[in-house]
Structure formats: C-alpha cells, structure tokens
Amino acid sequence: MRLLLLACLRAQTGNATTAARIQNHLHAAGHICVLKDAFMYESPTEIANLASADKFDAALAIHLYKGGRLLQGSRIPFGIIFGGTDVNEDTKCEEKHRVMGAVLGEARFAVAFTVKMKELAAAEWPDARKKIHVQAQGIKTTPSETFDWYRFLQNADWHRRDPSVHLGIIGPAVDPLFTSEVKEKVKRAPGVHLLQEVPQDDLHAAMKRCFAVVNSSISEGMSAAILEAMDLDIPVLARNILGNAAIIKHKETGLLFSDPQEFVVLSESLMNDPIMEREIVTRAKDYVKKHHSWESERKAYQNLVLRLQ
The missing domain is CATH 3.40.50.2000 (Glycogen Phosphorylase B;)
Structure with a gap:
C-alpha cells in the first residue's frame, strides 16, 4: 500500500x-x-x-x-x-x-x-x-559512539568545571513566547543551561553521561524520553501526572514528584543512596524490555x- x-x-x-x-x-x-x-x-x-x-x-x-x-x-x-x-x-x-x-x-x-x-x-x-x-x-536506543561530550559542554558554555549539580534543558524552541520566558529565567539560575536540540543518537550519548533524566511536563501522553532513559540505565525523576505515572512506579522504576520541594528531596535521596539508584535502574530496564x-x-x-x- x-x-x-x-x-x-x-x-x-x-x-x-x-x-x-x-x-x-x-x-x-x-x-x-x-x-x-x-x-x-x-x-x-x-x-x-x-x-x-x-x-x-x-x-x-x-x-x-x-x-x-x-x-x-x-x-x-x-x-x-x-x-x-x-x-x-x-x-x-x-x-x-x-x-x-x-x-x-x-x-x-x-x-x-x-x-x-x-x-x-x-x-x-x-x-x-x-x-x-x-x-x-x-523503544530502541542507539547512543552515538563518536559523540564529543566535552565539546558538548563547551558549546553549552560550561567553561568552569564545577563539581556542583547542573541541569541541562535540551530541545527545540517550539513556542517562541514560552522560550523567551525560559531564557530569561535561566539567565538568573546558576547551574541551569539551555541547550539546542541535537540528533537522537547524540542525545542518547549525552543522557548516558548524566546522573538522571528529569521530565517536568504538566501534560504527557507517553514520554519516549523517559523510556529511552530507562533503556539507557539512567534513573528518571518525573512530574506526577497521568502520562508519567502510567509508565513509572514510584520508587520502583523511577521517582515521581508533585512540586519543586519534593523534586529537591527526591533528587538528594537518589544522589545519596546508590543502592536505591541501582535497584531503580535495574527494574526500569526490565520494565522497558517487557512492556515497550x-x-x-x-x-x-x-x-x-x-x-x-
């Protein structure tokens, strides 16, 4: 046909x-x-x-x-x-x-x-x-083997090698008004970096170098980014909305937050508990293999x- x-x-x-x-x-x-x-x-x-x-x-x-x-x-x-x-x-x-x-x-x-x-x-x-x-x-992830992580950081204006936590926001500017608002807020938020979109295999390679992937959407059908992170053995922190809760079981295959304060608490608990991190990653990987x-x-x-x- x-x-x-x-x-x-x-x-x-x-x-x-x-x-x-x-x-x-x-x-x-x-x-x-x-x-x-x-x-x-x-x-x-x-x-x-x-x-x-x-x-x-x-x-x-x-x-x-x-x-x-x-x-x-x-x-x-x-x-x-x-x-x-x-x-x-x-x-x-x-x-x-x-x-x-x-x-x-x-x-x-x-x-x-x-x-x-x-x-x-x-x-x-x-x-x-x-x-x-x-x-x-x-889901099928294919991280680029030639992705230059350090060049990626430099392009993001990450010139200082700071040991503190950084948040990278990666993606296309779909809504001009919303994008301008985000850019203004990012200017006033040290450690937060707004990055342009990259090809999927480079994005997967970048994700593998990160500690966690965050989904803060207020409306989702099914986030492929969450599923890709799970497949790449990266823990996920996601806003507790219907679309995200349908694919994440809290504290089993990822972490669900309802507000900024809970996000901070859960992030710190994940960073300070390597056993929990490893268990979440393992269960999430199994979930993706079985259901996606x-x-x-x-x-x-x-x-x-x-x-x-």
Whole structure:
C-alpha cells in the first residue's frame, strides 16, 4: 500500500520521532509510507487533493485534532494514533471535542499508548471503545559512539568545571513566547543551561553521561524520553501526572514528584543512596524490555494497517 502519515514533524520532537519510527515499521513490511507535516495544511480539502494527486491508498495521523481533522470526510480509509494533548487538553475545547469525535467515528481504528489513555478516550466517545487498541511506544536506543561530550559542554558554555549539580534543558524552541520566558529565567539560575536540540543518537550519548533524566511536563501522553532513559540505565525523576505515572512506579522504576520541594528531596535521596539508584535502574530496564518492545510495536502497526486495505 501507499500510505500517507500526517504528524507534527518539527525536528527532534517526540511526534517526529514517533512518526519516523512508525514509517520505518511500515517500510519494513513493504509498504510505501510518506510523512507529511500536518502544520503545512489547513483543510481536509488540501489533503483530499494531495491523496488524489499522489495516489495514496490509505492514511494514518498522529493526534486526533492536529492531524486527524485533516482526514475528515476522506475518500481513503484511515487510522488514528492518539497524542497526549488529545485527551489531556483538547477535550476541554467544545469545538475540538466535536471534531475529534467525528474523526474517531470515521477512523477504521485508533491507537492509544496506555490503557488509561484508552479509558479516558472511551469515556469521551463511548461508541469508539471497540476500535481503540492499546499499543505502547516501542523503544530502541542507539547512543552515538563518536559523540564529543566535552565539546558538548563547551558549546553549552560550561567553561568552569564545577563539581556542583547542573541541569541541562535540551530541545527545540517550539513556542517562541514560552522560550523567551525560559531564557530569561535561566539567565538568573546558576547551574541551569539551555541547550539546542541535537540528533537522537547524540542525545542518547549525552543522557548516558548524566546522573538522571528529569521530565517536568504538566501534560504527557507517553514520554519516549523517559523510556529511552530507562533503556539507557539512567534513573528518571518525573512530574506526577497521568502520562508519567502510567509508565513509572514510584520508587520502583523511577521517582515521581508533585512540586519543586519534593523534586529537591527526591533528587538528594537518589544522589545519596546508590543502592536505591541501582535497584531503580535495574527494574526500569526490565520494565522497558517487557512492556515497550520495539519489535512488538512493529508487528502491531504492520497488522493494523491491513485493516485499511
């Protein structure tokens, strides 16, 4: 089949990484899967014209609203992959809720990363429950062997070799206003460093040189960064929200915090207890191997797209 995959494709973001991984799974099964950035299109008519001109047989979209709205009334069959903002944020908007319900009604199938995400979606759109499949993200980490850690530090303006703890914030500037606010706060926070995005294999190499990975998101579907840290034997401290709590069991496979004060307490306890650190890392690695198999994810998507024939 010739498949169209719509997603938000900003480089080095979770959506782009997930889309590329799914594309790889489908290519391996002999399909042609073409990625298109959902932000480049404004209406279902544009996608209908694209599907007709490029002779797509079927389509997939990540996010019911951001991608799925463009497939409304599609002449080709399609499937949907839930994003975290679908059930965590967009359901709060009446118009987005209506659109997402319509998209879900037309989709041949939908994929939720967790059972909790499926239950939240099924509570909003009960008629769609039977078509929602649960498939966790599959993880395969590939740290670069040529990554220059010291050059990375220098580029981050870490000129002084200070033995105190440092926090590096790495990633693309998606929201200009929020980015400017963060930059101003970082200027007034010694030991905190704002770094540009790097290729995934370099990021994995950088993570392996860190003591822990922090996820402070206030809304998550399923954080691949957390799962990658677990796979790389790096302990994780994450904000206690539904998406994070779905993949982290507190003090067993990671540490969950609810406020800055608890974050500091948990961080210090992790730094001062190497036995706890080792046990968390071991259990987290086992969890990822058992529940986030890259091979299982590949088989799941290869089987699901057969429903679009």
